Amino acid sequence: MKKIIIGDRIVKSFGEGDEKRNVLDGVSVEINDGEFVAVMGPSGSGKSTLMFALSGTDNVNGGKVVFDGKDLSAASENELSDIRRTSMGFVFQQPTMLKNLNILDNIILPSMRDNRKNVAEISGKARSLMKRVGIAELENRDITQVSGGQLQRTGICRALMNSPKIIFGDEPTGALNSKSAQEIMDIFSEINADGTSVMFVTHDAKVAARTERIMFMRDGKIVCELKLPKFDGTDMDGRVEKVTVKMLEIGV
Numbered sequence: 001m002k003k004i005i006i007g008d009r010i011v012k013s014f015g016e017g018d019e020k021r022n023v024l025d026g027v028s029v030e031i032n033d034g035e036f037v038a039v040m041g042p043s044g045s046g047k048s049t050l051m052f053a054l055s056g057t058d059n060v061n062g063g064k065v066v067f068d069g070k071d072l073s074a075a076s077e078n079e080l081s082d083i084r085r086t087s088m089g090f091v092f093q094q095p096t097m098l099k100n101l102n103i104l105d106n107i108i109l110p111s112m113r114d115n116r117k118n119v120a121e122i123s124g125k126a127r128s129l130m131k132r133v134g135i136a137e138l139e140n141r142d143i144t145q146v147s148g149g150q151l152q153r154t155g156i157c158r159a160l161m162n163s164p165k166i167i168f169g170d171e172p173t174g175a176l177n178s179k180s181a182q183e184i185m186d187i188f189s190e191i192n193a194d195g196t197s198v199m200f201v202t203h204d205a206k207v208a209a210r211t212e213r214i215m216f217m218r219d220g221k222i223v224c225e226l227k228l229p230k231f232d233g234t235d236m237d238g239r240v241e242k243v244t245v246k247m248l249e250i251g252v
Protein backbone atom coordinates (compact mmCIF):
# COMPACT_ATOMS: atom_id res chain seq x y z
CA MET A 1 0.00 0.00 0.00
CA LYS A 2 1.44 3.38 -1.03
CA LYS A 3 1.98 5.82 1.83
CA ILE A 4 0.98 9.42 1.26
CA ILE A 5 2.65 10.51 4.51
CA ILE A 6 5.37 8.97 6.62
CA GLY A 7 6.24 10.75 9.86
CA ASP A 8 9.32 9.22 11.42
CA ARG A 9 10.07 9.93 15.11
CA ILE A 10 8.92 13.54 14.85
CA VAL A 11 9.99 15.85 17.65
CA LYS A 12 8.55 19.33 17.96
CA SER A 13 9.42 21.51 20.90
CA PHE A 14 8.38 24.93 22.08
CA GLY A 15 10.13 27.20 24.57
CA GLU A 16 13.77 27.71 25.49
CA GLY A 17 16.07 26.44 28.25
CA ASP A 18 14.24 25.14 31.32
CA GLU A 19 10.92 26.02 29.65
CA LYS A 20 11.62 23.80 26.63
CA ARG A 21 9.00 21.13 26.17
CA ASN A 22 8.54 18.42 23.55
CA VAL A 23 4.98 18.85 22.32
CA LEU A 24 5.61 16.02 19.87
CA ASP A 25 7.82 13.49 21.54
CA GLY A 26 9.09 11.15 18.82
CA VAL A 27 5.81 10.51 17.00
CA SER A 28 5.86 8.01 14.15
CA VAL A 29 2.82 7.84 11.91
CA GLU A 30 2.01 6.56 8.45
CA ILE A 31 -1.03 7.43 6.37
CA ASN A 32 -1.90 5.27 3.39
CA ASP A 33 -2.85 6.80 0.08
CA GLY A 34 -6.65 7.10 0.11
CA GLU A 35 -6.97 6.50 3.84
CA PHE A 36 -9.39 8.43 6.09
CA VAL A 37 -7.91 8.93 9.56
CA ALA A 38 -8.63 10.92 12.70
CA VAL A 39 -6.46 12.07 15.56
CA MET A 40 -8.06 12.36 18.99
CA GLY A 41 -6.70 13.15 22.41
CA PRO A 42 -7.04 15.51 25.36
CA SER A 43 -6.66 19.25 24.86
CA GLY A 44 -2.98 20.12 24.59
CA SER A 45 -1.88 16.57 23.70
CA GLY A 46 -0.34 17.77 20.42
CA LYS A 47 -2.98 16.94 17.79
CA SER A 48 -2.89 20.23 15.89
CA THR A 49 0.88 20.40 16.22
CA LEU A 50 1.08 16.95 14.61
CA MET A 51 -1.15 18.09 11.75
CA PHE A 52 1.01 21.17 11.18
CA ALA A 53 4.16 19.02 11.25
CA LEU A 54 2.80 16.41 8.82
CA SER A 55 1.63 19.11 6.39
CA GLY A 56 4.97 20.92 6.44
CA THR A 57 3.24 24.01 7.82
CA ASP A 58 5.62 23.98 10.79
CA ASN A 59 9.18 22.75 10.75
CA VAL A 60 10.15 19.98 13.16
CA ASN A 61 13.04 19.79 15.61
CA GLY A 62 13.75 16.12 15.08
CA GLY A 63 12.78 13.16 12.92
CA LYS A 64 11.39 13.63 9.44
CA VAL A 65 8.23 13.87 7.40
CA VAL A 66 7.98 12.35 3.93
CA PHE A 67 5.01 13.48 1.85
CA ASP A 68 4.28 11.60 -1.38
CA GLY A 69 7.90 10.44 -1.53
CA LYS A 70 9.38 13.89 -0.80
CA ASP A 71 11.31 14.60 2.40
CA LEU A 72 9.70 17.79 3.70
CA SER A 73 12.45 18.29 6.25
CA ALA A 74 14.87 18.87 3.35
CA ALA A 75 12.55 21.10 1.30
CA SER A 76 12.95 24.87 0.99
CA GLU A 77 10.20 27.27 2.13
CA ASN A 78 9.22 27.82 -1.52
CA GLU A 79 9.04 24.10 -2.23
CA LEU A 80 6.98 23.56 0.91
CA SER A 81 4.57 26.29 -0.02
CA ASP A 82 4.22 24.84 -3.55
CA ILE A 83 3.55 21.36 -2.15
CA ARG A 84 0.93 22.71 0.26
CA ARG A 85 -0.75 24.74 -2.47
CA THR A 86 -0.81 22.02 -5.13
CA SER A 87 -1.14 18.78 -3.16
CA MET A 88 -2.81 19.58 0.17
CA GLY A 89 -6.12 21.07 1.18
CA PHE A 90 -6.88 22.59 4.58
CA VAL A 91 -10.22 22.96 6.32
CA PHE A 92 -10.50 24.60 9.73
CA GLN A 93 -13.29 25.03 12.25
CA GLN A 94 -13.77 28.67 11.21
CA PRO A 95 -12.96 29.11 7.54
CA THR A 96 -10.92 32.27 7.00
CA MET A 97 -12.48 34.21 4.14
CA LEU A 98 -11.87 37.68 2.76
CA LYS A 99 -14.78 39.92 3.68
CA ASN A 100 -14.69 42.11 0.56
CA LEU A 101 -14.93 39.14 -1.83
CA ASN A 102 -17.99 37.07 -2.66
CA ILE A 103 -18.22 33.29 -2.25
CA LEU A 104 -16.92 32.44 -5.74
CA ASP A 105 -13.97 34.84 -5.51
CA ASN A 106 -13.02 33.49 -2.10
CA ILE A 107 -12.94 29.99 -3.57
CA ILE A 108 -10.85 30.86 -6.61
CA LEU A 109 -8.44 33.37 -5.05
CA PRO A 110 -5.69 30.90 -3.94
CA SER A 111 -5.76 29.19 -7.35
CA MET A 112 -5.20 32.47 -9.19
CA ARG A 113 -1.52 32.17 -8.25
CA ASP A 114 -1.20 29.27 -10.69
CA ASN A 115 -0.43 31.06 -13.98
CA ARG A 116 -0.81 27.89 -16.01
CA LYS A 117 -4.56 28.17 -15.64
CA ASN A 118 -6.88 30.92 -16.82
CA VAL A 119 -9.74 32.55 -14.94
CA ALA A 120 -12.45 30.81 -17.00
CA GLU A 121 -10.94 27.40 -16.28
CA ILE A 122 -10.53 28.17 -12.57
CA SER A 123 -14.08 29.57 -12.28
CA GLY A 124 -15.46 26.55 -14.12
CA LYS A 125 -13.80 24.20 -11.65
CA ALA A 126 -15.06 26.29 -8.71
CA ARG A 127 -18.63 26.22 -10.06
CA SER A 128 -18.58 22.45 -10.49
CA LEU A 129 -17.31 22.03 -6.91
CA MET A 130 -19.98 24.45 -5.61
CA LYS A 131 -22.61 22.39 -7.37
CA ARG A 132 -21.22 19.21 -5.90
CA VAL A 133 -21.39 20.50 -2.31
CA GLY A 134 -24.78 22.19 -2.76
CA ILE A 135 -23.93 25.91 -2.86
CA ALA A 136 -24.17 26.53 -6.64
CA GLU A 137 -26.69 29.35 -6.23
CA LEU A 138 -24.57 31.28 -3.72
CA GLU A 139 -21.61 32.37 -5.83
CA ASN A 140 -22.41 36.11 -5.73
CA ARG A 141 -23.31 36.21 -2.06
CA ASP A 142 -21.22 38.10 0.40
CA ILE A 143 -19.62 35.80 2.95
CA THR A 144 -21.72 37.44 5.69
CA GLN A 145 -24.89 36.39 3.86
CA VAL A 146 -24.48 32.62 4.22
CA SER A 147 -24.89 30.14 7.07
CA GLY A 148 -22.03 28.48 8.95
CA GLY A 149 -22.62 25.25 7.04
CA GLN A 150 -22.60 27.09 3.71
CA LEU A 151 -19.40 28.87 4.69
CA GLN A 152 -17.79 25.55 5.55
CA ARG A 153 -18.88 24.19 2.15
CA THR A 154 -17.18 27.23 0.63
CA GLY A 155 -14.03 26.33 2.57
CA ILE A 156 -14.22 22.76 1.28
CA CYS A 157 -14.53 23.97 -2.33
CA ARG A 158 -11.49 26.18 -1.81
CA ALA A 159 -9.55 23.25 -0.35
CA LEU A 160 -10.48 21.05 -3.33
CA MET A 161 -9.63 23.56 -6.07
CA ASN A 162 -6.22 22.08 -6.82
CA SER A 163 -7.39 18.46 -6.53
CA PRO A 164 -5.22 17.81 -3.46
CA LYS A 165 -3.85 14.38 -2.57
CA ILE A 166 -4.82 14.92 1.07
CA ILE A 167 -7.22 17.11 3.01
CA PHE A 168 -6.26 18.11 6.54
CA GLY A 169 -9.15 19.14 8.77
CA ASP A 170 -8.87 20.66 12.25
CA GLU A 171 -12.30 20.31 13.92
CA PRO A 172 -13.96 20.90 10.51
CA THR A 173 -17.46 20.51 11.94
CA GLY A 174 -16.75 22.08 15.34
CA ALA A 175 -18.75 25.25 14.66
CA LEU A 176 -21.77 23.53 13.08
CA ASN A 177 -25.07 22.18 14.35
CA SER A 178 -25.43 18.41 14.21
CA LYS A 179 -27.42 18.32 10.95
CA SER A 180 -24.92 20.54 9.12
CA ALA A 181 -22.05 18.60 10.65
CA GLN A 182 -23.49 15.35 9.33
CA GLU A 183 -23.94 16.83 5.84
CA ILE A 184 -20.37 18.11 5.86
CA MET A 185 -19.15 14.67 6.93
CA ASP A 186 -21.12 13.14 4.04
CA ILE A 187 -19.19 15.44 1.70
CA PHE A 188 -15.87 14.38 3.21
CA SER A 189 -16.85 10.71 2.92
CA GLU A 190 -17.55 11.28 -0.80
CA ILE A 191 -14.27 13.11 -1.29
CA ASN A 192 -12.47 10.21 0.37
CA ALA A 193 -14.40 7.65 -1.71
CA ASP A 194 -13.03 9.43 -4.78
CA GLY A 195 -9.51 8.61 -3.58
CA THR A 196 -8.41 11.70 -1.65
CA SER A 197 -6.76 10.94 1.69
CA VAL A 198 -8.29 12.76 4.66
CA MET A 199 -6.85 13.44 8.10
CA PHE A 200 -8.97 15.06 10.79
CA VAL A 201 -8.14 16.34 14.23
CA THR A 202 -11.26 16.12 16.34
CA HIS A 203 -12.77 15.82 19.82
CA ASP A 204 -16.03 14.55 18.36
CA ALA A 205 -16.67 10.79 18.49
CA LYS A 206 -19.25 11.11 15.67
CA VAL A 207 -16.67 12.67 13.39
CA ALA A 208 -13.97 10.14 14.28
CA ALA A 209 -16.46 7.28 13.79
CA ARG A 210 -16.70 8.19 10.08
CA THR A 211 -13.01 7.45 9.58
CA GLU A 212 -11.27 4.10 9.26
CA ARG A 213 -8.43 4.61 11.75
CA ILE A 214 -8.28 6.75 14.86
CA MET A 215 -4.97 7.60 16.47
CA PHE A 216 -5.18 8.60 20.12
CA MET A 217 -2.60 11.05 21.44
CA ARG A 218 -1.50 11.81 24.94
CA ASP A 219 1.43 14.01 26.02
CA GLY A 220 2.90 14.28 22.54
CA LYS A 221 2.75 10.58 21.74
CA ILE A 222 0.36 8.30 19.88
CA VAL A 223 -0.67 5.88 22.60
CA CYS A 224 -3.08 3.65 20.69
CA GLU A 225 -5.11 3.22 17.53
CA LEU A 226 -8.60 2.04 16.72
CA LYS A 227 -9.32 0.57 13.30
CA LEU A 228 -12.78 0.52 11.79
CA PRO A 229 -14.05 -0.77 8.45
CA LYS A 230 -14.39 1.96 5.81
CA PHE A 231 -17.71 3.76 6.46
CA ASP A 232 -20.45 2.54 4.13
CA GLY A 233 -23.34 4.47 5.64
CA THR A 234 -24.31 1.72 8.07
CA ASP A 235 -23.83 0.98 11.78
CA MET A 236 -23.03 4.55 12.78
CA ASP A 237 -24.23 3.91 16.34
CA GLY A 238 -21.96 0.87 16.71
CA ARG A 239 -18.99 2.82 15.36
CA VAL A 240 -19.58 5.77 17.69
CA GLU A 241 -19.83 3.38 20.61
CA LYS A 242 -16.48 1.77 19.74
CA VAL A 243 -14.85 5.20 19.60
CA THR A 244 -16.47 6.30 22.86
CA VAL A 245 -15.39 3.15 24.69
CA LYS A 246 -11.79 3.70 23.53
CA MET A 247 -11.94 7.36 24.57
CA LEU A 248 -13.08 6.38 28.05
CA GLU A 249 -10.46 3.65 28.22
CA ILE A 250 -7.60 6.08 27.64
CA GLY A 251 -9.24 9.02 29.41
CA VAL A 252 -9.81 11.38 26.49
Ligand SMILES: Nc1ncnc2c1ncn2[C@@H]1O[C@H](COP(=O)(O)OP(=O)(O)OP(=O)(O)O)[C@@H](O)[C@H]1O
Nearest residue numbers: 014015023041042043044045046047048049050201
Ligand atom coordinates in the same frame (compact mmCIF):
# COMPACT_ATOMS: atom_id res chain seq x y z
N1 LIG B 1 3.40 28.19 18.89
C1 LIG B 1 3.40 27.66 20.12
N2 LIG B 1 4.22 28.12 21.08
C2 LIG B 1 4.25 27.57 22.31
N3 LIG B 1 3.50 26.51 22.68
C3 LIG B 1 2.68 26.00 21.75
C4 LIG B 1 2.57 26.54 20.43
N4 LIG B 1 1.67 25.81 19.74
C5 LIG B 1 1.21 24.87 20.60
N5 LIG B 1 1.81 24.98 21.80
C6 LIG B 1 1.56 24.13 22.96
O1 LIG B 1 1.71 22.79 22.55
C7 LIG B 1 0.76 21.95 23.20
C8 LIG B 1 -0.03 21.17 22.16
O2 LIG B 1 -0.82 22.08 21.41
P1 LIG B 1 -1.83 21.56 20.28
O3 LIG B 1 -2.52 22.76 19.77
O4 LIG B 1 -1.09 20.70 19.34
O5 LIG B 1 -2.80 20.67 21.16
P2 LIG B 1 -4.17 19.98 20.73
O6 LIG B 1 -4.07 18.56 21.17
O7 LIG B 1 -4.46 20.24 19.31
O8 LIG B 1 -5.15 20.77 21.70
P3 LIG B 1 -6.70 21.22 21.50
O9 LIG B 1 -7.50 19.96 21.52
O10 LIG B 1 -6.95 22.07 22.71
O11 LIG B 1 -6.78 21.99 20.23
C9 LIG B 1 -0.09 22.87 24.07
O12 LIG B 1 0.36 22.81 25.39
C10 LIG B 1 0.15 24.23 23.47
O13 LIG B 1 0.02 25.23 24.45
